[in-house]
Amino acid sequence: MAEIILKDVTKIYPNGFKALEDFSLKITDKEFLVLVGPSGCGKTTILRIIAGLEEASAGDVIIGDRRVNDVLPKDRNISMVFQNYALYPHMNVYENMAFSLKLRKIGKKEIQEKILNIAGILEIEDILYKKPATLSGGQKQRAALGRAIIREPDIFLFDEPLSNIDAKLRTQMRIELINLHKRLGTTFIYVTHDQTEAMTMGERIAVMKDGIIQQMDTPENIYKNPVNIFTAGFIGSPQMNFIKDSDKNIIMGVRPEKLKISSVEPEESSLSLDQCYVEAVELIGSEKLIYFDCNGLKLISKVPEDIQTIKGNSYKLYCLKKDIHYFDGEKGEKLYYEKI
Numbered sequence: 001m002a003e004i005i006l007k008d009v010t011k012i013y014p015n016g017f018k019a020l021e022d023f024s025l026k027i028t029d030k031e032f033l034v035l036v037g038p039s040g041c042g043k044t045t046i047l048r049i050i051a052g053l054e055e056a057s058a059g060d061v062i063i064g065d066r067r068v069n070d071v072l073p074k075d076r077n078i079s080m081v082f083q084n085y086a087l088y089p090h091m092n093v094y095e096n097m098a099f100s101l102k103l104r105k106i107g108k109k110e111i112q113e114k115i116l117n118i119a120g121i122l123e124i125e126d127i128l129y130k131k132p133a134t135l136s137g138g139q140k141q142r143a144a145l146g147r148a149i150i151r152e153p154d155i156f157l158f159d160e161p162l163s164n165i166d167a168k169l170r171t172q173m174r175i176e177l178i179n180l181h182k183r184l185g186t187t188f189i190y191v192t193h194d195q196t197e198a199m200t201m202g203e204r205i206a207v208m209k210d211g212i213i214q215q216m217d218t219p220e221n222i223y224k225n226p227v228n229i230f231t232a233g234f235i236g237s238p239q240m241n242f243i244k245d246s247d248k249n250i251i252m253g254v255r256p257e258k259l260k261i262s263s264v265e266p267e268e269s270s271l272s273l274d275q276c277y278v279e280a281v282e283l284i285g286s287e288k289l290i291y292f293d294c295n296g297l298k299l300i301s302k303v304p305e306d307i308q309t310i311k312g313n314s315y316k317l318y319c320l321k322k323d324i325h326y327f328d329g330e331k332g333e334k335l336y337y338e339k340i
């Protein structure tokens, strides 16, 4: 059982910087949770506290049914995969994978069986006898995963493990990690600042800012129902459009795919903008991004690829009332219909 609970955790670094204050988080056993947020918001600090590499200044860290604040990292049964892979450079991949098992005095034959089994899963049989320096980014990543898996931990912690590999391989590795999670049936906590990674991988996402969780929910719920302007702007690519209504002191948010182009305004529309000039058009496969300038307000519309617009021409944009998110003009919190 690898449920993880952080309860009122505060982290003050030796230089006095408070990275977390009264931070609480519950991660369900076998869950795939993604912690996402901008650089410096405290994601790595949380992973390191769970792993035992940093000590919580206050609060409880509970794994399963025991408080582990005073348990050494090696006794927490956690594997961590880092951005820089952290493979031992003087050992080949086989030796890297065997290392933790040798420490546990597991026999040579059993070690070999385990390594070959995992090498098969990760398709790294052909690089087992190579040193890390001779491997590509993707191969190093797999080797690091192999080393993490072989320990059969209750919990995997991933700290931006895909940020050093190219876009195509990253997409493939995302799928492999999702499948690995299903196959292993262990708890995964995955840190990233990349919202696409968070959206595609997490069963739940915790969106963080300045050491505080802004929203924690399924990717779909966060996308459809962001609780504040930060989450609305952080999750979704391209970003949600924001339109300020100074009279009412509100900000309206419209997802690019909900901002339509039309010559006639439909009856149910509640927001329409005239004289929006096309500044640029970007084809992204079956869809297009159209960048508009509406009297200084920059807006992006995502439309099917066959919609024709001409750069420099002006169009009318509209959005249905049901597709508008309303936020408080100052605090940025979501406003519900009744309050407007």
Ligand SMILES: Nc1ncnc2c1ncn2[C@@H]1O[C@H](COP(=O)(O)OP(=O)(O)OP(=O)(O)O)[C@@H](O)[C@H]1O
Binding pocket: 013, 014, 015, 017, 019, 037, 038, 039, 040, 041, 042, 043, 044, 045, 046, 193
């Ligand atoms: N050892 C340290 N001493 C002092 N401050 C630190 C230390 N480690 C991290 N911090 C600070 O704590 C805050 C959170 O850092 P952390 O590395 O957890 O953020 P992060 O969200 O993982 O960022 P990134 O995505 O850039 O890795 C940052 O402001 C950082 O500068």
